[in-house]
Amino acid sequence: MSEEKIYQLALTLTPGVGNFTARYLVSYCGSAKAVFETSKSKLLKIPNIGKVIAEAVLQKSTLQKAESQCLICEKNKVQLLFYTDTHYPERLKTIADAPVLLFYKGNAPLNTQKTVAVVGTRSASPYGKKVTEELVSSLAKFASLLVISGLAYGIDAVAHQTALKYSIPTLGVMATGMDTVYPSEHKNLAAQMLEKGGLLTEYLWGSKTDPSFFPARNRIIAGLADAVIVVEAARSGGALITAEIANTYLKDVFAVPGNINNKFSEGCNNLIKENKAHLVNRPEDIEYIMNWQWMEENKKITVKNDSKIWKNLPEEQQQVLHLLDKNKEMLFDELSWQSQIPVNKLAGLLLDLELQGLLSALPGKKFVINN
Missing domain, CATH: 1.10.10.10 (Winged helix-like DNA-binding domain superfamily/Winged helix DNA-binding domain)
Structure with a gap:
């Protein structure tokens, strides 16, 4: 792994340096390595970079931790994608709160022509599972398409499984480090996805689950997707968070209507009622709104x-x-x-x-x- 990768990771590990500040420092200094090679006095001359951050950048322990993480990633065939890299997802580059560094393992191209996120409740009903299978399987006819979800129970798992069944590349965005599949019951599913798809996370190797990680993970799902499809969702929860974020990113959001007496359809029905999502009755609805048939005819x-x-x-x-x-x-x-x-x-x-x-x-x- 290149020396620059160590510096890129170290920058994200530096106390007080978040995604915005990391980009800011790189834009001033030219590269992550250049940030660490800049003297304290010169760092202090950068607008809004105070003494605390300047001193934190000079701490050697951060570089040592980054080097250790890079060795682990290299051993386990995990790629580090910095926001300036060619293979970093283009769709995330325009999003202000996107991670500057991502960990990726797999073979699916992240900058494919079409990307669809399918999300929903962990307590999927037979109806929800059937609709998910129908929607995802219908996408198999499109070239250069990636199905994205969060590797969770319920709708997420069905979306990934259906994509694999129909040989559609599928990406699992994780709320843990690359070494921890959550839930653990999906380890085999994750392994299958590495063969035709991949796993993506912003968290270090060794990071366990934390409640705050899930909403953060959802912003990546929303940012990566051209279209976000919510199949079943309660009034609140991760799927609704993903839909809300997708709307702020000006992405196309779709929702499958459900039984008005089923609490796990309330979220979808509300999205449609509040004009926050297109109603989906059949796969053709997505193709029409996204104008994909036109794309296929005009490649x-x-x-x-x-x-x-x-x-x-x-x-x-x-x-x-x-x-x-x-x-x-x-x-x-x-x-x-x-x-x-x-x-x-x-x-x-x-x-x-x-x-x-x-x-x-x-x-x-x-x-x-x-x-």
Whole structure:
């Protein structure tokens, strides 16, 4: 494992350095290693970096712990993905509270074309299990698709199992270290997922379960997904947290309606009632909302920069088209961040460009330039 990986992990272990501060320091210094090689006096000159953090960075014990963890990861074929790495999930790069470092084991590409999270109650009913099987199995016809869930009892497990049955890559996002499968009854399931899929966590090797880890895990599930499907959920709980987070990330949320007298359908029914989720009656509903059939029919989209048309457009519209021309395909959040155009204004601007036939909206709030 490279020396830079040790420094990257050490940065996340430094007291007082969270995800935001880690990015901030790397942006100033150039790399994780450079942060640790910067003198205390120079660190103190960085805005908002005080004495406590500057002194913490200089502690050698943090590097020693990081080196020990890296050796364990290397021995167990666990990859360390830093937010600047090519293989770090692109969908998380635009999310402010995403982990700067992830631990990954498996062979599924994390930056695949389509990603779907399927979540729900641990106390799944026969109806919930059947619907989950139907929805997940229907996704097998799509190429480059990843099914994501949390490896928990109930809906999560059925989603993973069905994906494996139909040879769909599936990813389990864990609320523990990579060495601890929770619940332990799912060790065999986790092992099968490593053969066609993978496991992902932000927690160190040796980390056990903690109540606070589950909501944090749910933000990763929401961030990774283009679409979040809630099959069965009570009024409160992990699945509802994932749906709420997904909505704040501007992801497409779907909910399966259920019996009004079943408490484990109350959460889904409320999401639909409050217009926080699309209602799902059949698999085709997801395909239609996500526009996936269009994607399958138009896999080869070539970008053509028609400068004669562009030069007559307003400056901000030209700016958006140039960004798309450079990046080929961009998320709404990426466009907003890089263009610095307010979200409400950008939404109208993109719609106008789409109506002019200059760009197309893809599933998961992505945009590309038309031919």
